[in-house]
Amino acid sequence: MNLVQEKIVELESMKNYPKQLFFSGNLELLKKTKISIVGSRKPSKYSRLLTHKIASTLSKNGVCVVSGGAMGIDAIAHKSAGEENTISVLPCGINIKYPSINKNLLEGIEKSGLLLSQFEKDFRATPWSFVVRNEVVVALGDVLVVIEAELKSGSMRSIEIALKMGKEIFVIPHRVGESEGTNELLKLGKAKAIYDVDEFVSRFASSEVLEKKVDDFIEFCQTNPTYDEALKIFPQRVFEAELNGDINIQNGRVLPS
Known part of the structure; x- marks a missing residue:
């Protein structure tokens, strides 16, 4: 846990630049294009799937995902981006992995990605420290993506901050009566x-156009292997591809979408 010595340009959009900012991890991530993702701590299945798709697609195209390390959307965004390509801003001292349910995730980010906090060692989260944390999360991103939020949720505070900073805000479309904050x-x-994830990501990708690279996994799926065969050769990709809708499982066989 060390103090960030150099000024972070993005944080100059805050009402008051942090008097101190502690870090643990890879400061090089601050030099990358960054997108902030926030949302409900109890997201719907639809929101979980879209969070995964947006965060993983951003990461694959060189964009760093920023969030607040909380349960729900935050945790999914961090995991989907990959611990090595995400920044988690904490409402407590960096040595306190809060919430405890995300302890392993936060330790992984500390090892491979980046943890940031305005708070001294051993400081425990309080209601006001979450607001302080949210301002840093919003400031770091080029834009703010709000996956799901009710009208009186904590995510609406992040939205208020983004509006004051003049940040663009993106949301995913929800049905009437769901995520009333973002619908409003x-x-x-x-x-x-965000109606098209690839189109959204292409605005921030490191290259001008999203490259359609040859994917060994998708090529393999063209042969319609059994689900067990796919799991044996590509154990991690099968689950991810199912979430993204890249493949379909029919009668025990894998079919590309």
């Missing part, structure tokens, strides 16, 4: 909807 933003024209 769309209604008022204060946010833009």
Whole structure:
């Protein structure tokens, strides 16, 4: 746990630049294009799937994902981006892995990615420290993506911060009666909807166009292997591809979508 010595340009958009900012991990991630992702601690299955797809696609295209290390959307965003390509901003001292349910995730990010905090060692999270944390999360990203939020949720505080900073806000479209906070933003024209993940990511990708690289896994799926065969050769990719909708499982066989 060390103090960040150099000024972070993105944080100059905050009401008050942090008097101190502690870190543990890879500061090089601060030099990358960054997108902040926040949302409900109890997301719907739809929100979980979209969070995974957006965060993983951003990461694959060289974009670092920033979030707050909380349960729900935050944790999914960090995991989907990969511990080596995500920044978690904490509402407590870096030595306290809060919430404890995310302890392993936060330790992995500390080892491979980057943890940031304005708080001294041993400081425990308080209601006001979450607001302080949220401001840093929002400031670091080029834009703010809000996956799911009710009208009186903590995510709405992040939205207020983003609006004051003049940040663009993106949300995913929800059905009427769901995620009323983000639906209200769309209604008022204060946010833009993400209808196509690849199109959204292409705005921030390290290359001008999303490259359609040859994918050994997808090529393998063209042969319609059994599910067991796919799991044996590509154990990690099968689950990810199912979540992303890249493959379908029919009668025990894997079919590309």
